[in-house]
Amino acid sequence: MGGCVSVSSRSTCSSRSNGERISPSCLWIDMFRRKRSRRTFSDHVTTLQHLSSIPSRIFTNGRSSSACIFTQQGRKGINQDAMIVWEDFMAEDVTFCGVFDGHGPYGHLVARKVRDTLPLKLSSFFDSFGSKQNGSGANCCNGNMKSDVADPVKETSTEDRVESLWREAFLKSYKAMDKELRSHPNLDCFCSGSTAVTVIKQGSNLFMGNIGDSRAILGSKDSNDSMVAIQLTVDLKPDLPREAERIKRCKGRVFALQDEPEVQRVWLPFDDAPGLAMARAFGDFCLKEYGVISIPEFSHRVLSDQDKFVVLASDGVWDVLSNEEVVEIVSSAPTRSSAARILVESAAREWKAKYPTSKMDDCAVVCLFLDGKMDSESDYEEQGFSSATLQSNHSGNVVESDDGQNSEPCLQRNFTVRSSEENDQYRRVPIDADVEDAENGGTEDQNWSGLEGVTRVNSLVQLPRFSEERPRP
Template sequence: MGAFLDKPKTEKHKLHGEGNGLRYGLSSMQGWRVEMEDAHTAILGLPAPGMTDWSFFAVYDGHAGSKVANYCSKHLLEHIINASLRVRGTQGSQAGLDSKTSAQAPPTVDAVKSGIRTGFLAIDNHMRSLSDLRNGMDRSGSTAVGILLSPEHFFFINCGDSRAVLYRNSQVCFSTLDHKPCNPRERERIQNAGGSVMIQRVNGSLAVSRALGDYDYKCVDGKGATEQLVSPEPEVFDLVRAPEQDQFVVLACDGIWDVMSNEDLCDFVKSRLEVSDDLERVCSEVLDTCLHKGSRDNMSVVLVCLPNAPKVSEEAVRKDAELNNYLESQVEEMLSRSVQEGFPDLVTVMRNLSTDSGMPPLPPGGGLASKHGVIEAVYNRLIPYREEDGQIKY
């Protein structure tokens, strides 16, 4: 279930890019966990004939180690592409196309969906041969949530309890479904494989019912790969893109979803995109907000902005600056009143601010937690003394 640090590690890995009509940013943070077990993939232009205008993004949430998550971040896409191309070639032959024509054409929707499923099963089977996983020295597993974008389609991919959402027409249009052991369909498979669901976990231990790796849960004789206690089979959803309506896609691990709903996160991202076009910054603000909302897990988020994504608004920038100024003035006033009675700690300051009825509107979905950094910065700047060698320094 994971051990925790005395204080969170808040250093972030950040990345951004642009191409194929998309802009993306990502950020990940270890947080309170003893080890960073998340990984990610961000590829603009797939290395396959007819797919250079396709893109792929994914988040992998590892558990019991990071080996499976890291391996999948490097190799899952190639398994998906190889499987999709094989299906494309078969379909081309059946349609009477020559091999050259078939190889240059983009794969069909059915070929992609079949290739994704086959690619997941193939990499899961292949990883069994990796020495640490084969001999039981490494028992790690990983969820995987991703999106494959063609010029016409979204292919949402999910295996586990990380999640992807599509924001269209200023509302959550689509969300992948979490694979939890207590879901009726998942519970039935687990029980048919001789397992049980206790405290909402597989055999009272694993919190997800589908994952890559986790081979201790995939050794039931007489059951196929997708019939085991834990299945590596992804769910794949294809949606036709709506360029005038699609705004952004968010992929995130459960360290995010534990403390924010689909609507909260999308509303918050929209509000931040109206203040800044720096996607790394927006993603980092998501992580900081979730940390201060109480997330104790590793956190990773990928934000893919489509051409109709929210743009920076002068009014939103002004209102955000006014809110920051208001918070600074309130903290300053709070500390100035406290000179005689002792200075409140930061937790007390946050609690007092949370009851302030005169505060300007906070970022939707983020609330006061999204302004923790602003409040902490002014708090540290205004504390009028430090103890150094027993001396009070003003």
Template structure:
């Protein structure tokens, strides 16, 4: 496995930041470097984009991933698992992407492809800016904020991802888009960036020794008060149709009369037909410091959460602990069966799950 000389890389990047070369050139160079790292990681079994498992010998993570198409046509879900992200052994990246609309499968795949490059670029740039050179080595300054660096990097990366989609010469994302939930683990810190209604749920041990569910992300939907307020402020409208009771959608509002198709998300990549009506691609970013009680995190598209509770999902994955390589598949198959029971007459959605098991977080909390 090839690991980059990180301090040397950041030192060069620090000089490049102050140069007059355009941002576009720096980002293009960053994408080329990321593609090189991705090829090497894939060759070494550290990068996964199809169903399988990742377990690096030097990592305390064990990751199981599985995806299954529904009854709506092409599977529009996709995911990525990347150990040693950016050439750093203590950094892991995972994400699930739930495309929708006529071009949703291509939008989701595009976001999966470019998100790591943009994220890595802005993270490395931020690391260079908040580091100082001591004895020929780059060291973090006294005010270094690990979560702040990742949050800022995610925010900038998501903005660039949406910009990339808007300018793409082939993929039409006007009436198509994707939700995405992405997790970074660096040491004992996990950072989650959520755009849409895919979800991250933690399995952690309670005081009495039971594994319980803790929902980490909030589903970004138009029915949420803060999301609804932004939509109306932007000139959009939130409506429910008679044939979808309880489902709120963003619609373009002209003179208080909603027009055109609606979107049941308040945050998404693409979907430019409602981008001026309150839809945003800005991620909701949260953090958690892992403890010895935290067992695993489930990332899944809404094909799971529409028919399976957080508690049931955690129960299924927890019972798979002795056979972790099958954990994601077991949850997907259970959700698929639940669609037949709970949503008769509805087409089964695409379903994707990534299970991230934490073996040895070094910090503890009572």
């Protein structure tokens, strides 16, 4: 995957509230019209403490003005999935969406920490990068443009600069997030971690960054006015050839266990642990020296009028539903507000039908509707919800407190492994090995998942932390 920038009629102009048209070369500067003071560490802590009270930010089952989100706990212990939709993120007409799937004994805490902190880091880095380039072009956003006719060459150059800014912000923020997890005094990320699939919608542009095996897809209409699924991110698992090669170069090992030959895992060079089922993740510091990285895959897509919605979901959904099935379920939901919930319920039914002897994985879904429209509140309440940000839970999940912590710690998930007898019936799944390496200029199969329809846990073995050395007698 990589960035793809195109100039379309939809993305070549924008309108102010008074009807004045501005050129796209000023769009990115609008993000910085309000000068921000330099943030201190105490400001960052204060922001984290007040995140749950931000009206445009939802992170529990519910809806916003343009999206709905829903999560359901599986049967492996505490729900380790987290999700977020943050409208008016940094500026108007900018929305941040993310799904985070934790794994390991403290994966639920890692996922929530990333959910709360990563958007702030992304905003901070984009702000600092953009401010450096805000000099000469700022006047055009104040109405001092010499001409309403923009130079196409300059427009393309500016779009490239915007993409470059977001790319740099994604790379830096992911790196800073992983660094913060490593030094966190109260969160053990040695053999716990989280995936992340994050999307920034800015006007008619989508900027995406992802690590791990959570996925984003686009529901769009083709020339026949039929809904089609377009995969936006690639599941970054160890059975992707380029991921496996990197891990092996770093002395990590990649192989599958005998009782689940479909699931390639990452192992330490000197021990059969921890068996991580993804090639990139936040945390998992026991493997960071052996090829598992937190560098995101970044991509950019310019939206058209044919594009209708974006779905982000954890692998609990993708293990049992195809991209096409997900698009069909969301597009046929009776109300937009119920789309995420119906999708999760559909995935739950598929788990029971396809893997009756296996324990269902956690599922988390974000549905972002690109036209910015949502159902009326009355329609929403008919579906069983009561407000824009629900604190109730429809699946027996433990409800988060305001600080994102959970009142019921549980470490069961790490030990949920299918037995060989259970696995024999469901393990025959073909895997497409003909995947071109995007880093070498090829085009990867957009439907590559690395693992279709296989139930498994993301980390098999817990590694003991070395306690403080005891004094010799």
